[in-house]
Amino acid sequence: MISLSGPRAGNGSALCQFQGFLMQMFPPADVLWTTAMAFDVFLIVFHRYDAEALRKLELKYFGVITTIVSIPAIAFLFINTEEKGPMYGSVTLWCAINPNWVLFRIIFYYGPIWLLILIAMVLYGLIGVNILKRKQAFKAISNDSFPMETVSHHDADLDDGNAPSQDGESTIAIYRPPPPPPPNRSSLSFRQYVLMPLMIFIVLLAIWVAPTTNRVASFTNPGYLSDPLLLAVGATGSLRGFWNGVVFITIGMKARKGKTGLDKTSHRTIT
Incomplete structure (x- = not known):
């Protein structure tokens, strides 16, 4: 396996250090992006953010x-002591923060990750309660349309032509077309903006159960080694992008396809 090449090369090797850098850089970033998606859903449900407003936040998310x-990922490359060795070292399946630096692994890896997961859980809990309180919640799921705001319409398009004016004469009926609804503000795709982020979070939660269990077990019992648990860690942790891709293809692409079909139908209706 490619992941084992780092530990086999040795803790001080460039390959192991590069693996450690990647493991410190991208898994926490994955959790941060998933939390950002949960925050986006929170903004949609509670503050009526539309797609354009959410896109403006993406650059800020990227920078932060x-x-x-x-x-920390770059700083740890330069930490190396005679007593504990380099910060990045072998953790059986790949190189990450060396078990000799276990406190740093908790503070800069598992601690923040589970804190972010907890924050996302709270956000989705609030979102779920809010959606279920709405009468149109199940309709939104079936129609793939999450209402953003209520668009007001005039009850009548015609003024009363027989209404007398101030001088007693009748007035002529004047047609006043209703104002067009605000563009891109009436609804969003429920699958794309609510369901898909939720499913990605569930996948993330499932992914981090096995690695955390393995790390807690090895922390309490340094000699502990479980092949089934290591297999679960490898199957979930190494395939984070794959599972996210599965969610995107099964839910996100379906929502995009439905939106495309709706746009074509609307175009035919107009023409």
Whole structure:
């Protein structure tokens, strides 16, 4: 396996250090992006953010998340003591923060990750309660349309033509078309903006159960080694992108396809 090449090369090797850098950089970034998605859903449900407003936040997310994860990941490359060795070292399946630096692994890896997961759980809990309180919640799921705001319509398009004016004469009926609804504000795709982030979070939660269990077991019992648990760690941790891709293809692409079909139908209706 490619992941084992780092530990086999030795803790001080460039390959092991590079693996450690990647493991410190990207898994926490994955959790941060998933939390950002949960925050986006929170903004949609509670503050009526639309797609355009969410896109404006993406650059800010990118800057903040990249800064947060890159600083410790780069700094740990330069930490090496005679007593504990380099910060990055073998953790059986790949190189990450060396078990000799277990406190740093808790403070800069598992601790923040589970704190972010807890924050996302709270956000989705609030979101779920809010959605279930709405009468149109199940309709939104079936129609793949999450209402953003209520668009007001005039009850009548015609003024009363027989209404007398101030001088007693009748007035002529004047047609006043209703104002068009605000563009891109009436609804969003429920699958794309609510269901898909939720499923990605569930996948993330499942992914981190096995690695955390393995790390807690090895922390309490340094000689502990479980092949089934290591297999679960490898199957989930090494395939984070794969599982996210599965969610995107099964849910996100379906929502995009439905939106495309709806746009074509609307175009035919107009023409």
